[in-house]
Amino acid sequence: MSAAGETIAGNLARIAERVERAARRAGRHTDEITLVGVSKTFPAESVRAAHAAGVRHFGENRVQEWEKKEPLVRDLQATWHLIGHLQSNKAARAARLFHTVDSVDSLALARKLESSLAESVGVSDAKRLGVLIEVRVAEAETRSGVSESEIVAIAEGILGLSHLDLRGLMCIPPYFDEPEAARPFFRKLRGLRDDLAKRIGRELPVLSMGMSHDFEVAIEEGATEVRLGTALFGMRAAKNVKGAA
Numbered sequence: 698m699s700a701a702g703e704t705i706a707g708n709l710a711r712i713a714e715r716v717e718r719a720a721r722r723a724g725r726h727t728d729e730i731t732l733v734g735v736s737k738t739f740p741a742e743s744v745r746a747a748h749a750a751g752v753r754h755f756g757e758n759r760v761q762e763w764e765k766k767e768p769l770v771r772d773l774q775a776t777w778h779l780i781g782h783l784q785s786n787k788a789a790r791a792a793r794l795f796h797t798v799d800s801v802d803s804l805a806l807a808r809k810l811e812s813s814l815a816e817s818v819g820v821s822d823a824k825r826l827g828v829l830i831e832v833r834v835a836e837a838e839t840r841s842g843v844s845e846s847e848i849v850a851i852a853e854g855i856l857g858l859s860h861l862d863l864r865g866l867m868c869i870p871p872y873f874d875e876p877e878a879a880r881p882f883f884r885k886l887r888g889l890r891d892d893l894a895k896r897i898g899r900e901l902p903v904l905s906m907g908m909s910h911d912f913e914v915a916i917e918e919g920a921t922e923v924r925l926g927t928a929l930f931g932m933r934a935a936k937n938v939k940g941a942a
């Protein structure tokens with residue numbers, strides 16, 4: 698194994714222990730929690746090393762970056778998530794390259810994804826794209842995502858789109874030095890998910906919340922997917938840390 702591969706495998710082992718302890722504190726089972734390795738800015742070899750260590754879900758935040766990497770890892774059995782803001786003009790490419798878009802923030806975008814899937818696949822091809830609605834849990838912050846008041850309308854709209862499979866909600870709370878401070882936002886997303894599921898009469902199994910510095914708190918509050926970049930792959934180079942897909 699390469700040195701980078703050993704580092705990633707070691708990081709994964711430590712993450713697994715922390716996930717396990719957080720789950721135990723909350724009376725949950727670790728098999729309810731999926732680790733999404735956030736490989737943005739890291740090369741295809743890092744994706745490969747994480748896959749070899751057992752990671753099966755990967756998140757990228759830019760369509761263009763993933764278009765370059767994807768051919769190099771296409772042979773791997775994995776679920777590829779888009780987790781960054783998606784511009785409508787890249788919806789068709791995203792719909793083709795990802796299994797799930799975890800950052801849907803408008804019904805217009807959902808319709809764009811739907812129409813590109815409807816056009817590109819034959820009647821017999823049943824590709825359905827998983828989607829999460831990204832919620833802006835801290836209204837004062839300028840993070841992407843929909844406001845709470847828009848969630849129901851967008852969800853109901855998505856339910857009418859036959860190529861999209863609405864699976865749940867996602868959020869990025871504000872960054873706090875003290876991860877405990879993010880707890881109310883995670884709790885809020887869970888409440889919004891529970892309310893929405895009742896309202897639309899349908900299960901919404903996925904709560905994508907928690908990143909490297911706060912995933913344990915997110916797990917205690919019910920996260921089913923934690924998105925880990927730094928904790929798994931190490932520090933990213935300063936540029937391209939955030940940004941649009």
Ligand SMILES: *Cc1c(COP(=O)(O)O)cnc(C)c1O
Nearest residue numbers: 735758780908909924925926927
């Ligand atoms: C980069 C990113 C992550 C991972 O961040 P880390 O703090 O490195 O774990 C998670 N979610 C989204 C949406 C991201 O853009």
